[in-house]
Structure formats: C-alpha cells, structure tokens
Amino acid sequence: MEKTTSKRKHVSLINELIQGKELAKQLSNHIVLCSNETNEFLIDKIISTYQKTLTMLDHWPNLEGENKTIDDGNNRDSHCSFTNESPKSEVIIKNKALFKKRKSMDTWKEQVKFGTNTGLFEGSLDDEYSWRKYGQKDILGAKFSRGYYRCTHRNGQGCLATKQVQRSDEDPTIIEVTYKGRHTCSQSKPLKKDFPSKLNIIGLDKNKLHNDKKNQLQQTQEASFTLKAELDVKRMDLEETKEDIFPWFCFSSPSIESENETMMESFCHGFIPPETSEASFFGLSEYQLGCIGLCQNVQTSESDITETVSATTSVTNSPILDLDILLHRGDFDTDFSFNISEYFSS
DNA sequence: ACAATTTGACCATG
DNA sequence: CATGGTCAAATTGT
Numbered sequence: 001m002e003k004t005t006s007k008r009k010h011v012s013l014i015n016e017l018i019q020g021k022e023l024a025k026q027l028s029n030h031i032v033l034c035s036n037e038t039n040e041f042l043i044d045k046i047i048s049t050y051q052k053t054l055t056m057l058d059h060w061p062n063l064e065g066e067n068k069t070i071d072d073g074n075n076r077d078s079h080c081s082f083t084n085e086s087p088k089s090e091v092i093i094k095n096k097a098l099f100k101k102r103k104s105m106d107t108w109k110e111q112v113k114f115g116t117n118t119g120l121f122e123g124s125l126d127d128e129y130s131w132r133k134y135g136q137k138d139i140l141g142a143k144f145s146r147g148y149y150r151c152t153h154r155n156g157q158g159c160l161a162t163k164q165v166q167r168s169d170e171d172p173t174i175i176e177v178t179y180k181g182r183h184t185c186s187q188s189k190p191l192k193k194d195f196p197s198k199l200n201i202i203g204l205d206k207n208k209l210h211n212d213k214k215n216q217l218q219q220t221q222e223a224s225f226t227l228k229a230e231l232d233v234k235r236m237d238l239e240e241t242k243e244d245i246f247p248w249f250c251f252s253s254p255s256i257e258s259e260n261e262t263m264m265e266s267f268c269h270g271f272i273p274p275e276t277s278e279a280s281f282f283g284l285s286e287y288q289l290g291c292i293g294l295c296q297n298v299q300t301s302e303s304d305i306t307e308t309v310s311a312t313t314s315v316t317n318s319p320i321l322d323l324d325i326l327l328h329r330g331d332f333d334t335d336f337s338f339n340i341s342e343y344f345s346s
Numbered sequence: 347a348c349a350a351t352t353t354g355a356c357c358a359t360g
Numbered sequence: 361c362a363t364g365g366t367c368a369a370a371t372t373g374t
Contacts, residue, residue, distance in 0.1 A: 133351060135366060148365070152350095164365090 106182055111168070112175045129183060131163065143169050151185055159185035 131149035138145045144167040151159040161183040168174035 132349090134368095136352075137364065137366095140363065146364085150366095162365095 107178065107180045109176060109178045112177065113171075113173060127163075127177070129161070139166065141169075142166065143172075151183060153185035157185040159183055161185075 130152040132152050132154075133147060133149050135148035136145050137148070146164055146166040149163050149165065151161040153159045161179070161181045163180065164178040166176050166178075168176055
C-alpha cells in the first residue's frame with residue numbers, strides 16, 4: 001500500500017521533471033521567435049515546475065537504491081539525477097544567464113512571424129512605444145532595407161531607446177526587430193489598458209501612396225501584412241492580464257487614401273475614439289474578441305500557445321480582419337464592427 | 347506652423 | 361575603403 005503511494009509520488013515526480021524539461025525546450029524554441037514576455041512566462045512556468053519538484057523531494061522518504069535516474073525516454077542527458085547538477089538546473093541557469101546577458105547588453109532582438117507572405121514590408125511593428133524613423137539603409141547582402149527608429153521622446157525626455165527593423169531574407173514573413181537601450185521616457189511603462197494605444201504602421205509610405213497607384217496596392221498589402229503581424233505579436237500578450245486580452249488595431253495616421261476618402265477612415269468610421277483623433281482603429285466582432293479572450297485563461301504550455309495562434313489565425317480569416325480581402329474589395333461592412341471602447345465600458 | 351518621414355551626406359569602425 | 365549607423369535638410373502631411 002505504502003509502496004503504491006510511493007510509486008505514485010515517484011511517477012508524479014517524474015512527470016513534473018518531464019514537464020519542466022518540455023517547458024525548457026519550448027522556451028528554447030521561443031527565445032528566437034517570440035517576445036520577452038513569452039520567455040518570462042515560460043521561465044516562470046519552469047521555475048514553478050521545478051519548485052514543485054523540489055517540494056516533493058523534501059517530503060520524499062527514501063530514494064536511496066530506487067531509480068535515482070529519471071529519463072523520460074527522450075533524455076539525451078543521461079546524467080539526469082536528483083542532484084543540483086541535474087539538467088533541469090542547467091536549463092534554469094542557462095536561461096537566467098541568457099536574460100542577464102541580454103539585459104546587461106540592453107540590446108535584444110525579437111522576431112515576428114507573419115501569418116502571410118503577401119505584400120511588401122518596410123516598416124515597424126507596434127510595440128506600444130512611439131518611435132520616429134530617422135534613417136533607412138540598404139544592407140549589404142540583404143534583400144530588404146533596414147529601418148532605424150528612435151524614441152519619439154528622445155529630445156523631450158532624453159530617452160535613448162532605439163530599434164532597427166528589418167525583414168528577414170530567409171523568411172520574408174519574419175520581421176527582425178533589434179532593440180537597443182531601454183526606454184527612460186514616461187511611456188516606459190505603457191498602459192495597455194489605455195486601449196486603443198497608438199499603433200504605428202510605419203511601413204506605409206505616404207509619399208508612394210500619393211504618387212503611385214501601383215504602390216498603393218503594395219501599401220495596402222503592407223497594411224494587411226503589418227496588421228497580421230500585430231496579431232501574431234499580440235498573441236504573446238494574451239497571457240498577462242485581462243487588460244491584455246484584446247489586440248488593438250489602429251493606425252497612427254490615415255495613410256491609405258482612396259479617391260475620395262481614405263479606406264481606413266472609411267473602414268474605421270464610427271468607432272474612432274475621441275481621445276485619439278489621429279488614430280483610427282479596427283473593431284473586432286464579439287466572436288473574434290471572444291475567440292481571443294478564451295485563449296487567455298488557459299495558457300499553460302506551448303500547445304496552448306499554439307491554440308492561441310490558431311485562434312488568432314481564425315481571426316484573420318474573419319471578414320473584419322482579413323485586410324487582404326477587405327482592402328482590395330473595399331466593401332467594408334461596419335456591421336461586423338463595434339466600438340471597443342463601449343465594449344470595455346460595459 | 348508644426349510634426350513626421352525621406353534620403354543623401356557624413357562619421358565611426360574594422 | 362566598405363559598411364552600418366546617424367544626422368539633418370528637404371519634403372510631405374496635418
């Protein structure tokens with residue numbers, strides 16, 4: 001009887017360790033492709049998992065002579081054992097070192113995977129900070145030029161944060177954003193609950209839009225492209241707080257002009273928040289919001305994150321958010337939309 | 347008028 | 361000297 005209980009605990013312990021290992025693997029995969037917030041979330045999960053394991057070990061009566069080596073059958077680290085030198089510890093240490101290094105350098109890179117490879121891109125993603133473009137360079141060997149951005153409050157508040165945005169050569173659906181320096185300005189702790197926050201579709205080249213009909217199509221594609229990127233980026237925020245459930249879609253400037261009225265203004269007509277006169281934003285159907293929101297409460301593993309991505313993808317397939325369709329058809333149906341501010345106030 | 351972007355020139359680095 | 365990063369005048373938009 002006692003042996004059965006012991007065995008059960010043993011199995012539980014093994015499962016915890018396996019889970020920790022899997023989370024570590026996920027983190028490893030996410031470090032390149034995902035935001036810091038996701039990394040932090042996964043690290044917290046790892047730490048929590050191992051902490052539970054240690055707690056269990058504290059109450060473990062006697063492991064001497066009994067399977068001291070844990071292996072989930074997928075373990076290449078054959079030295080895994082109940083010691084401080086086990087691979088689980090190494091994973092944590094390595095990840096902590098990574099963070100320390102990254103923060104000490106104050107330079108880090110994020111890659112954003114887009115849901116589509118259509119259209120061109122030459123801008124930046126919204127990351128809740130306001131940036132001002134100060135340069136663009138063609139990089140040797142790179143297909144796409146690199147955009148240089150600095151914090152809008154560089155002069156006013158002396159904020160030295162900068163970032164570089166470049167589309168990946170290998171995978172055009174990936175945007176590489178290199179951040180340098182931390183924000184010291186008042187927007188250093190952007191309030192996501194201040195929905196909708198300013199979202200820059202900096203990639204929209206207003207000059208080209210004005211001068212070149214052909215480019216107009218490209219730019220609308222970029223808008224779609226960027227919006228979808230936004231969806232993919234924001235999915236990482238879904239795990240944080242309730243205020244973060246909903247992605248916010250708004251353009252910082254009415255960049256896309258049609259003959260009489262900008263398509264964006266047309267599209268956003270009726271739900272432009274009064275406090276952000278310059279920013280129009282896209283409404284989400286309740287289904288879409290619910291779809292996103294539902295994923296918020298059950299994030300526990302990569303599979304769950306994948307579910308979020310799937311949900312997000314389904315959002316892009318909806319009539320409102322698939323701008324590839326919307327922008328080309330131009331027949332916006334605002335009935336699908338609603339004022340998100342009202343949604344929040346209710 | 348002011349703000350933001352573009353783009354050629356300039357500078358630092360290896 | 362080539363390259364990447366930044367500056368700043370010109371341009372464009374609000």
